[in-house]
Amino acid sequence: MNFASFAEFVAMGNHGLYVWSAYGISLLVLAFNVGVPLLAKRRYLQEQARRLRREELK
Amino acid sequence: MNWTWFHKLGSPKWFYQTSGRWLPWLALAAALLIGVGLVWGLVFAPADYQQGNSFRIIYIHVPAAMLAQSCYLMLAVAGVVGLVWKMKLADVALQCAAPIGAWMTVIALVTGAIWGKPTWGAWWVWDARLTSMLILLFLYFGVIALGQAISNRDSSAKACAVLAIVGVINIPIIKYSVDWWNSLHQGATFKLTEKPAMPVEMWLPLLIMLLGFYCFFGSVLLMRMRLEVLKREARSSWVKAEIKAAAGQLS
Numbered sequence: 555m556n557f558a559s560f561a562e563f564v565a566m567g568n569h570g571l572y573v574w575s576a577y578g579i580s581l582l583v584l585a586f587n588v589g590v591p592l593l594a595k596r597r598y599l600q601e602q603a604r605r606l607r608r609e610e611l612k
Numbered sequence: 613m614n615w616t617w618f619h620k621l622g623s624p625k626w627f628y629q630t631s632g633r634w635l636p637w638l639a640l641a642a643a644l645l646i647g648v649g650l651v652w653g654l655v656f657a658p659a660d661y662q663q664g665n666s667f668r669i670i671y672i673h674v675p676a677a678m679l680a681q682s683c684y685l686m687l688a689v690a691g692v693v694g695l696v697w698k699m700k701l702a703d704v705a706l707q708c709a710a711p712i713g714a715w716m717t718v719i720a721l722v723t724g725a726i727w728g729k730p731t732w733g734a735w736w737v738w739d740a741r742l743t744s745m746l747i748l749l750f751l752y753f754g755v756i757a758l759g760q761a762i763s764n765r766d767s768s769a770k771a772c773a774v775l776a777i778v779g780v781i782n783i784p785i786i787k788y789s790v791d792w793w794n795s796l797h798q799g800a801t802f803k804l805t806e807k808p809a810m811p812v813e814m815w816l817p818l819l820i821m822l823l824g825f826y827c828f829f830g831s832v833l834l835m836r837m838r839l840e841v842l843k844r845e846a847r848s849s850w851v852k853a854e855i856k857a858a859a860g861q862l863s
Contacts (some may be wrong), residue, residue, distance in 0.1 A: 556658055567659065569666035569730055576726040580672045580719045584646075584732070584828065587715055591835035598839060603859035 621701050624841045625850050631834045639831040645824030652817035660814075662730055668703055669727040671818055675825035677720035677745070678692035683713030683829065684748060687755065688780040691773030701837075703769035704844065706776060707759050708836035712829060714752035721745055732796055741797040744782060751779040765844075 557563040568572045620626045660667035679761065687706050694702035722856065725735045736742065755772050756796035762768035773797040790799050802808055845851045 556656060563655065566665035566668070571666055572666050573654075573668050574725050576723040577650075577672060578668045579722055579726075580676065583715050584718050587712060587832050588835075591832065591839060595835070595839045597815050599845065599855070599859050602855045606856065606859055 622697075622699050622834045624701060624845050625848070627701055628838055628841050628850075628854070631838055633833050635831060635838075638827050638834065642824055642827035642831050645820050645827060647824075649745075649817050649821035649824050653821060657814050657817050658811070663731055666727060666730045669723050669827055671821045673699070673720060673723040673727060674777070674818060675822045676716045676723065678822060679711055679825045679829055680716040680745075681786060681824075683709055683716060684751065684776070685780065687713065687776040689787045691776040694769055695777075700844070701841075703772070704837050704840045705833070706755070706769070706772055708832055708840055710752055710759070710772075712832055712836070714749060714756065715744055716825075716829075717749040717752060721749065737796055737845070739796050739859050740793035742784065744786040744789050745783055748758060748786060751782060754779070756823060 564570055564574075625680050632789060653668055657668065657671075659665050665859065686709055690702045690706040690709070694706065724745075728737070729735050752762075755775055758775055759768055759772050762771055785799075789795060790797050801810065801815065802822075810818075820825075842851055
């Protein structure tokens with residue numbers, strides 16, 4: 555463990571703002587990249603499910 | 613060497629089934645490696661004797677930057693495969709990897725700017741390394757825009773492949789920019805021929821993060837490619853069966 559206390563960990567030796575903003579933005583981008591294909595797949599399957607139901611009715 | 617795997621890649625069905633088996637493990641590896649790397653890099657790695665704690669940005673900056681370049685190389689390889697062997701899957705890989713690579717370049721540029729402020733005193737300098745990375749971002753934008761602008765799939769695949777192959781000249785420029793020009797940017801952390809200049813407690817979490825980012829890239833790329841394959845092969849019977857099963861679960 556490199557830090558004596560949690561407050562020290564958050565402060566990152568006066569570089570807290572830089573370190574945490576860099577990590578925050580990066581994790582957001584990573585999460586976004588996971589979310590986009592997941593949502594796209596869901597949307598596509600929902601579309602296809604609707605199409606299949608329509609075809610069954612005919 | 614046995615090339616059957618390469619020829620099997622020509623079959624979207626084989627790709628879809630195999631990637632479906634790989635994806636959960638790849639995603640699990642990515643989550644574990646990035647989780648361990650984050651905690652290790654942020655909490656346990658020692659502070660740098662000159663840069664203090666701001667150096668911890670390295671644990672995302674370097675993996676993102678390396679991945680951004682590897683991803684572009686992959687685009688170029690996919691471009692060659694698509695042009696030479698007319699493999700449809702190569703274009704799927706190229707189109708699906710480009711946005712991920714662009715996002716990785718954005719992470720590298722943004723974290724680099726945030727790291728530059730406390731270290732160099734400036735968010736941005738028109739330095740060779742930074743400028744060539746910015747060009748990489750524009751190359752990614754070019755590939756994405758070109759892919760979306762041309763509606764005919766074959767011509768779009770060909771145009772994107774050519775752009776990806778021509779743009780690969782930028783990769784050695786990025787790599788050697790710190791050696792060729794007088795640069796603020798520090799040299800490479802990992803070299804194939806030498807031991808890292810950092811102590812092991814610093815570079816081991818970096819290596820873990822690096823592996824984690826590559827696994828992340830692999831999983832996200834497979835997720836995108838699998839959906840694209842489903843869309844492109846919508847008329848084949850195996851996709852219809854797949855869709856019916858998946859859509860049935862949904863409703």
